[in-house]
Amino acid sequence: MKITVDRTLCDGNGVCMGLAPDVFDVDDDLVLHIADEIPDDPAIQAQVRQAVSSCPVLALTLEE
Amino acid sequence: MVGTSAQTIVVAGGSLAGHTVVAELARRGFPGEVVWVRGAERAAPYSKPALSKELMQGRVTPEEITLPAVPDGLRLRVRDELCLRLDPDADRVLVGPPGGERSGDGEWIRFDALFVCTGMRPRTPPGFAGLPGVHCLRTLADALRIRERVRGHGRPRTVVVGAGLIGSEIAASLRTCGLPVELVEQAPLPMAHLFGAELARFCRDRHHEHGVVTRMPATVTGLHPDGDATVLTFDDGTETTADLVVLGLGAVPATEWLEGAGLDLSDGVGCDAALRTARPNVFAAGDVARWPNPVFGRTMRVEHWMNASAQARHAVESWAAGQEGREPPPFADVPYFWSDQYGLKFQMVGYARDHDEVRVETAGADGHPFATYHREGRLVAAAGVNAPRAVLRMKARIQAEAAAEPVPVTEGVRK
Secondary structure, three states: EEEEEEOOOOOOOOHHHHHOOOOOEEOOOEEEEOOOOOOOOOHHHHHHHEEEEOOOOOOEEEEO | OOOOOOOOOEOOOOHHHHHHHHHHHHHOOOOOOEOOOOOOOOOOOEOHHHHOOOOOOOOOHHHHHEOOOOOOOOEEEEOOOOEEEEHHOOEEEEEEEOHHHOOOOOEEEEOOOOEEEEHHHHEOOOOOOOOOOOEEEEOHHHHHHHHHHHOOOOOOOOEEEEOOOOHHHHOOOOOOOOEEEEEEEOOOOHHHHHHOHHHHHHHHHHHHHHOOOOEOOHHHHHHEEOOOOOEEEOOOOOOOEEEEEEEEEOOOOOOHHHHOOOOOOOEEOOOOOOOEOOOEEEEEEOOOEEEEEEEOOEEEEEEHHHHHHHHHHHHHHHHHHHOOOOOOOOOOOOOOEEEOOOOOOEEEEEEEOOEEEEEEEOOOOOOOOEEEEEEEEEEEEEEOOOOHHHHHHHHHHHHHHHHHOOOOOOOOOOO
């Protein structure tokens, strides 16, 4: 599973962080940090898929 | 895989909730037919939050906010029309163009399951609609009409009526584009019903800092065309003239087509905790769905982006559970929304309505106000500015407090 973020689109709205807090973290400068390793946990991976498809600015893409 | 190839599912609504229902049916490999009645906009589904933010400021194009195509593999029929009527006894919906029921220009489509995702339409007082230079903002077409005026000649004198979430964002976006903006609100402060007084004062001060004139509390008593301009009159007898008026007066659920079908339509579509309506094969999701949320012990309707996609997935799960003879789980969720104004990120988790206490401190690198909202001693919501970590941390705490001490839902449960 590999997540990429388009920094020109990401606005730090925190939707992904709300859905998958173990993987996405938006800091107080509204910069998104993505965990280097995505846990091998089906529940977290489902959260990641939801987070990617829920991004309101379509900044996230996922390669499985 | 769930369902059978002989089944037909109708999805009513072409915004995020409808889009997510269709995508979720595809993901689950539904082998039947899906009829997606997307509405009469004739535009591919798009991200609505951007309309008052990035698109209004000209920072993105309509193409850039188009939602991704739904996954392949579904037997999908797309209808860029409206659901005009539900006939529950025959499990069928009338699908056609606007006004098609009267002109006889519609087709009855039988369904095994129906997902109601028809959202909202703007609230427009009588006498405010149809005037040139007066706009609502709900659709991409609305946003593009406003953009066209913004990019046109001169710097249109702009009045935004209503300082809720959308009105406040539009005012900030148009001011950021350099327009002279006046923001009118019936309440003394912007977004006070969402945030409470402390954060609302912070919002108002940001508008002032950026040169927006606020007129609060004030009620518009009339709009009168004056050449190409519009004169707005107020309850204190004063008036102001605008080249561009944007109404942000909230929205009402788009449920007219469901009248007489035996559903609870007292505020949106009443559902049980699993998003099933009073008809066992009719589900609802998104802005239109009112359901008892076990996290808060309250029946609520939530008009935010994340609620639409989460409820859509959940409604499909409820339908799938029914197919498999399982009892579906309740939709237990902590609402979340954000707002962009003047480069600041306002964020809120939870459900602050009828809170009885607000505690204000500061959070985030800039030390902006951060508020937690409580009801009967319990944390029900939190909001902050440029403090995503502090705000979203509260989501887990709200969930934990609810799990430790559940509150039964006492009102609005499915009859």
